[in-house]
Amino acid sequence: MASVRRASRNKNDILMKAGDVVAARGFENTRFSDVAGHAGTSVSTLQYLFGNREDLVVQALRARSAYLLEEARRRSAEIADPLERLRWVAGHLAAHDGEPEAARAEWMLWVEYWRTALRDEELAAESIVAYDGWLQLVRDAVEAAVRAGLINPPADLDRVAQGACAIADGLGIQIALRRPGVDWERAGEITRAWLAAALDCPEINLTDR
Structure with missing residues (x-):
C-alpha cells in the first residue's frame, strides 16, 4: 500500500x-x-x-498537452525583447525541442491527441480549449510587440494567430512523417518567415538581431 x-x-x-x-x-x-x-x-x-x-x-x-502549453507560456514570458519573443514563439510552434527525434516524438503525441479527440467528445472540447491557448500565445507576443512600437497592429490578429498555428501544425505532421528536408529547424524557419510577412516585420525572420 x-x-x-x-x-x-x-x-x-x-x-x-x-x-x-x-x-x-x-x-x-x-x-x-x-x-x-x-x-x-x-x-x-x-x-x-x-x-x-x-x-x-x-x-x-x-x-x-497541458505541460507543453504551460512550458511554452513560461519560456515565452522569460524573453524580454518583444521581437525575440515573437521569433521564439514562431519557432516553438513548429518544434518543441531542439533534438530531431524529441521534436518528432512530440508531434507524434499531438497526432495521437487529435486522433483520439476525433472519437471522444469530451477530449475534443478540451482540445479546442488547449488550441485556444496556443493561439493566445501568439496573440500575446504580437500585442507585446505592438505595445513596444516595434510593429503596426495587424488588421486581423486572430487571422495571424490562426495562420501561424495552422502552418506550424502542417509542418509538424511532416516532421512526424520524417519528410526529407523538413526538420524542426526548417519548420521554424518557415513559420517565422510567414509571421514576418504577415506582420510586415522582416526582423522576425532574422536569426541574429
Missing part, C-alpha cells in the same frame, strides 16, 4: 512517462506493461491509479 501511495503522489510523473510510450507506440498499442516498464512502476499500481488502459492513455494525452 505504501508503494501505491508513493505512486499516487507521483501520478503526474507517470503520465509524462506514459506520454512517451503513446508517442512511440500509438493509442491502440500502448499497454499497461509498456507504461509500467518505462515509468518504473507496476501494472497493479497503474490499474489502481487509472482503472483501465484507455483512461490512462487519455489522461496522459491531457497531461502532456
